[in-house]
Structure formats: C-alpha cells, structure tokens
Amino acid sequence: MKIKKGILTSFSITILISLGGYAYIALAHGQPHSEQDLKLFEMAYQKAVDQGYKLFHDSKLGTTGQSCDMCHPDAANTHPETYPKYQTQIKKVITLGEMINWCIINPLKGEALPLDSEKMIALEAYITNQRKGVPLAPGKH
Amino acid sequence: MKPRHESGITRRDLLRAGAGTAAVTLMAGASPFGMVRMAFGSEKAQSFTFAYLSDAHLYVKSLNQKFVDSLVKGVQNVNDMDPPPDFVFFGGDLAQLGHPDELKLGKEILSGLKPKLHMMVGEHDWYLDMGEAWKGLFGPDRYSFDHKGIHFVVLNSVIVKDYWTPNNMTPEQRMLAMAQLDNPKGEAFSVGSEQRAWLEKDLKKVKPETPLVVFSHSPLYKLYRPWNFWTDDAEEVQKILSRFKIVTVFHGHTHQILTNRIGNITFHGFLSTAWPWPYAPTGMPKLSLQMDRPDPFFSTDGCGWGTIDMLGSGQADKTYQLWNRSPMKVTYQEIAAGTWPPAYAQGSSGPSY
Ligand SMILES: [Fe+2]
Numbered sequence: 001m002k003i004k005k006g007i008l009t010s011f012s013i014t015i016l017i018s019l020g021g022y023a024y025i026a027l028a029h030g031q032p033h034s035e036q037d038l039k040l041f042e043m044a045y046q047k048a049v050d051q052g053y054k055l056f057h058d059s060k061l062g063t064t065g066q067s068c069d070m071c072h073p074d075a076a077n078t079h080p081e082t083y084p085k086y087q088t089q090i091k092k093v094i095t096l097g098e099m100i101n102w103c104i105i106n107p108l109k110g111e112a113l114p115l116d117s118e119k120m121i122a123l124e125a126y127i128t129n130q131r132k133g134v135p136l137a138p139g140k141h
Numbered sequence: 142m143k144p145r146h147e148s149g150i151t152r153r154d155l156l157r158a159g160a161g162t163a164a165v166t167l168m169a170g171a172s173p174f175g176m177v178r179m180a181f182g183s184e185k186a187q188s189f190t191f192a193y194l195s196d197a198h199l200y201v202k203s204l205n206q207k208f209v210d211s212l213v214k215g216v217q218n219v220n221d222m223d224p225p226p227d228f229v230f231f232g233g234d235l236a237q238l239g240h241p242d243e244l245k246l247g248k249e250i251l252s253g254l255k256p257k258l259h260m261m262v263g264e265h266d267w268y269l270d271m272g273e274a275w276k277g278l279f280g281p282d283r284y285s286f287d288h289k290g291i292h293f294v295v296l297n298s299v300i301v302k303d304y305w306t307p308n309n310m311t312p313e314q315r316m317l318a319m320a321q322l323d324n325p326k327g328e329a330f331s332v333g334s335e336q337r338a339w340l341e342k343d344l345k346k347v348k349p350e351t352p353l354v355v356f357s358h359s360p361l362y363k364l365y366r367p368w369n370f371w372t373d374d375a376e377e378v379q380k381i382l383s384r385f386k387i388v389t390v391f392h393g394h395t396h397q398i399l400t401n402r403i404g405n406i407t408f409h410g411f412l413s414t415a416w417p418w419p420y421a422p423t424g425m426p427k428l429s430l431q432m433d434r435p436d437p438f439f440s441t442d443g444c445g446w447g448t449i450d451m452l453g454s455g456q457a458d459k460t461y462q463l464w465n466r467s468p469m470k471v472t473y474q475e476i477a478a479g480t481w482p483p484a485y486a487q488g489s490s491g492p493s494y
C-alpha cells in the first residue's frame with residue numbers, strides 16, 4: 001500500500017497508533033509540533049475518549065446489567081478533577097482509576113481493570129474529558 | 142350537578158346526593174364508603190394519604206437481585222404504614238429493558254401490596270414492544286379516576302417521535318437507545334396531540350373548583366433536555382390544566398428530590414427504589430432543594446419512596462421516605478409562602494464523599 005510522503009493518511013495514523021507511534025513521531029527538542037502531529041495526537045486522544053464513552057455505557061464492565069452511565073449520565077458526579085483525594089470510605093488517598101475500579105467491583109459486580117490497561121485509560125479519558133476546562137481541585141471534598 | 146337518583150337509586154348514591162341525613166349520620170366515622178363526606182353535594186375534598194413507589198428498573202432476577210430487593214423493600218415499607226394509605230401509585234419504569242419477564246416480575250412483587258395499586262408507564266417499560274406487554278399486564282396507559290373529591294389523571298408522557306424506523310433499528314436497539322438517559326440522539330418526551338385531546342375531553346366533566354392531580358412519568362415542564370427531564374408539549378398540557386384552581390403534578394423519571402411551581406401547578410418529583418440520578422447541570426427550578434450527593438458506599442443512599450398527604454384544601458404535602466437518611470417533608474404551605482427551600486439550604490449541593 002502506498003503512503004504519500006509527508007501526509008499522514010488515516011491508514012498510516014492507524015498504524016502509528018497501533019505501533020505506539022507517539023515516540024516515533026515525537027520531535028526533536030525545542031521544535032514546535034507540526035499541525036499534522038497535533039492532528040495525530042488529537043485523533044489518538046479522541047480514540048481513547050470514544051472507547052471510554054462506549055465502555056462507560058456498556059453493561060459488560062460488570063455482571064448486573066448496569067453500566068456507569070446509569071448513575072452518572074454524561075459522567076456527572078464523577079468529579080475527576082478532585083482526584084487524587086482522601087476517599088473517606090476507603091480511608092486513604094486514591095486516584096480516579098481506583099475509584100472507577102471500586103464502582104466496577106461493587107455496584108457493577110465486575111472485575112477490576114489493571115490501572116494501566118487500555119480500558120482503564122479510556123474510561124479515565126472519557127470521564128476527564130467531560131470536565132474539560134474545570135479547574136483542578138485535587139483533594140477536594 | 143346532575144342528580145344521580147334519576148335512574149336506579151343505590152345506597153351509595155343516596156349518600157352522595159345527601160338524600161338521607163339519617164343514613165349519613167349512620168355512616169359517618171369509620172365508613173366503608175369513601176364518599177361519605179361528599180354528602181350534601183359539597184365539592185370539598187377530603188384529606189387522605191397515598192404512597193408513591195417509582196422507578197424500580199427491574200432486570201430479570203438472575204441478572205440483578207439488588208433492584209428486586211429494593212422494590213420488595215418498598216412494598217414492605219408501604220404495607221407497614223399505619224394507618225394504611227388509601228392507595229399506592231407506581232410512577233413508571235418498573236422494568237429496565239421493557240422485557241415481559243421484567244414486567245411480570247414487577248407485577249408479582251407489586252401484587253404483595255395490601256392497598257389498591259394504580260400504575261403508570263415509563264420509557265423503560267414501553268419501548269421494546271411499544272407498550273404491548275405493559276398494557277397486557279396493567280391495562281390502559283392513560284386513564285382517570287376520582288377519589289375523595291379529587292380528580293386524578295394518569296398520562297403516558299414518554300411518547301417520542303419515531304426515529305427507529307428511518308434508522309432500521311430493531312426493537313432491542315430502540316429499547317437500549319431509549320434506556321440511555323444521556324443518549325445524544327434521543328428524541329424529546331411528549332404527551333402528544335392525540336392524548337392532549339383525550340385529556341381535554343376527560344376534564345370537560347370536571348368543575349374548575351375540583352382539585353386536580355395529574356400523574357406523568359416525565360416532569361410536565363422543561364428542565365433539562367439532554368436527559369429528557371423534559372416534556373416537549375409541557376406548555377400545551379399546562380394550558381389545558383390552567384382552567385383549574387388547584388393542580389398538582391406528581392412525576393417519576395428524575396429519581397431525585399425535586400419541586401417546581403408554574404402558575405397554578407405544583408410539581409413534585411419522586412425517588413427511585415433503584416438508584417438516584419444526579420441533578421441536571423442547568424435548568425433546576427428555584428424551589429428545588431438538592432439533596433446531598435448520594436454516597437455510593439451505601440447502595441440504597443438517595444433511594445426510597447414517598448408519601449403524599451392530600452389536604453382538605455385539595456393541595457398536597459409530600460414526604461420523601463429516604464432509606465439511608467431522615468425523611469424529608471415538604472408542605473404546600475411552605476411552597477405557597479415562598480419559605481421553601483429554607484434559606485440555609487439554598488444554593489447548596491451538599492458534601493461530596
Ligand atoms: Fe427511571
């Protein structure tokens with residue numbers, strides 16, 4: 001298959017992403033990102049957000065038929081900007097991912113996701129993206 | 142009022158029409174006849190209490206026991222009321238995905254209620270088969286009845302424009318789309334012109350002084366369109382109700398403590414037995430005291446049921462019977478006097494966990 005020089009087609013982007021192409025296209029230090037690069041970053045990010053949206057609305061994360069959106073439409077009341085914070089009921093400081101796992105294990109009766117898994121990162125991307133522009137308030141109650 | 146003894150006089154008719162003082166005296170007090178205080182032709186309503194259960198969202202039992210347990214608990218709570226309520230109203234969304242097995246399970250649980258039950262449909266009951274199973278189990282989706290001087294109307298307010306046919310959606314896909322509250326492609330709920338015509342006709346026989354209670358699943362006003370906390374033809378329905386002096390709307394769907402007043406109409410939202418919805422980010426009515434954010438570590442926090450005290454005036458006080466918190470009573474007097482919500486609570490959304 002022919003890939004035009006200098007133009008990242010969606011096909012090549014897919015390959016770059018699936019190869020973990022971020023490092024590959026990372027630029028020499030001090031250089032601004034090209035428009036193409038920014039487009040690529042944005043597409044990779046949006047892909048994670050979209051995957052997160054799907055997982056968030058999918059009952060397969062658990063075993064009770066429920067999905068995250070049933071208590072959190074549009075990710076409301078997830079307040080990602082307040083993590084890490086002291087979670088009063090767990091009695092320690094936890095991250096957003098750990099709180100997501102609490103919800104998967106308890107109300108959804110599912111299996112916890114590894115914190116560095118693609119699915120967990122996607123969920124965090126969607127939830128955090130919903131609060132874009134909200135000032136960070138870690139630790140807030 | 143047309144005399145009822147024109148043809149076929151019954152004892153009850155005599156009492157209603159006030160045609161027998163002796164009989165009225167005899168029947169006063171612990172009477173099996175609900176209409177006894179309407180003797181002498183008075184239109185004055187009689188005070189009584191009814192219970193409100195809503196939004197059970199049952200899956201089939203093998204999948205989700207928690208929601209089953211919650212509805213069973215609600216039924217038990219209602220049965221424990223002393224004195225018992227005059228009736229129980231169910232506010233819709235009995236099932237989660239409109240499946241006949243979910244609806245049958247719900248009917249089985251609700252059959253444990255000792256008082257009489259009135260049912261209303263929600264979108265989760267409706268969109269798998271367009272209400273066929275629900276209507277088969279519970280009867281018409283819109284109807285009216287009279288009780289102790291009050292006229293009650295039950296509506297199907299979850300009618301939406303057909304977007305499934307053009308998109309070639311299966312009934313299951315349609316149901317899943319309707320079950321997603323934050324579905325960006327969802328259509329707005331409505332009562333619809335056909336049902337509005339029915340409503341006008343139903344109300345024709347009712348005097349403007351008669352207190353009116355309307356049950357709808359969605360709030361009969363426009364709160365927040367993205368989550369269908371909304372009825373698209375709300376203004377048209379409100380206009381039909383504007384002829385009446387005392388109108389109260391009780392609704393489900395929003396799964397939260399919610400109060401509103403528009404003109405002559407007071408609106409009360411009720412709790413779900415299954416889970417609480419967050420408050421909408423915009424559009425909240427001024428009268429709404431937002432309950433503190435539910436604690437996810439208590440699986441029934443923010444959930445519960447309700448009781449409604451119909452006052453002799455025909456207005457209503459409501460009490461949220463929260464399972465993990467103290468009951469919260471909101472009186473009509475506070476709403477009318479503008480002292481609800483209390484100043485200390487205004488603008489507060491409570492602590493986060
Ligand atoms: Fe509901």
Ligand SMILES: [Fe+2]
Binds near residue numbers: 264265393395
């Ligand atoms: Fe609903």
